[in-house]
Amino acid sequence: MTRVKWWGTGLVALTLLVLWAGLPLLDKALGNGGRPLAPGTVVSVGTERDGVRPITLTIPHGGWALDEAETSLTGNAELTSEDVVVNLNVAVPLAPFDARELWDGLGRIVALGGRTRLGARPVPIVTAHGMTGLTGTITGRDRAGTAAVFATDTLGATVTAAGPPLAFRSLAPQVQAMVRTLTIAAPWTSETGP
Template identity: 60%
Template sequence: MVLVLLILGLMLPLVDKALGSGGTALAAGTVIAVGTERAGGVRPVTFTVPAAGWVLDEARSSLTNNAELSRDEVVFNLNVVIPLGSLDDRRLWNGFGRIVSMGGGELRGGPRPITTAHGMDGLTGPLSGHGRIGSGTVFARDDLGAEITASGPPEAYRRLAGQVRAMVLSVEFAP
């Protein structure tokens, strides 16, 4: 029995390493599409990965509602929001803040306006909790929203903050 446990203890990490983490390495310029597919197979929310090294975590992503990417302990997560009623940035931000606080995080200070490269307006602000720092961002229109969190250990997040911002600024809603 001890021999079996010893073999399993030594072999499982090697098997795990050989099989990979269940993630897909992404090339610079990869466009990630999220949300329930519409006519023609188009998903309503997209963003672009700015640099190689990011990995799509397939186990934690369901492209019908979210995509989670990671790199060097920094996690970028975009969730699509389908509202029951009309939606705007401020209402989405307030709900987003409640969700973040239930998970032990905190949106620090009031939100600041942000505009994507495609001209879409939203709100953003710093995020912290559990020894991590990062940012939270929301974009909304009447019938669709996106909530984005990005966080990591302070040194790692600061190193990748420019790439995180580039992904946030690349968010686009399909017409």
């Protein structure tokens, strides 16, 4: 008579149970996998000229991370904190444009996703460096947020931030502080300004 040894099968089952229960806990403990950003970190996007990317924004508070998988520094950066996602995007015009045209174009892009809509009545916003743009709300099913657009004669930038309403509300002041640090550097701006 042959003896059946169950310890191998039991070990495999225990390993699978640990992986099934433990990996989600480990993932949650490690966060979303983004690279943590210290307060004061400058995030730069756009095509480099002489080692400089044209569009920058500064992270004013801790708790933000750069999602490297969703970021291409020549075109965009995705920042996350809790369940809120901030997207900084470069807008390269084919013809001269202004902030209102950029707002309208962003509204069409946001609506394509089907989950959110851009507010129809943006208001002026001025950055700490004196750049004028437009800002307004993002609304949708289980989503709340804000958007801002800035345009120069040669380059533009959009910043969108959205997440679950409670999470977004708690981070909205940080998002606004971040948006107010935005710059578009010369030689990407016109000589007369935006």
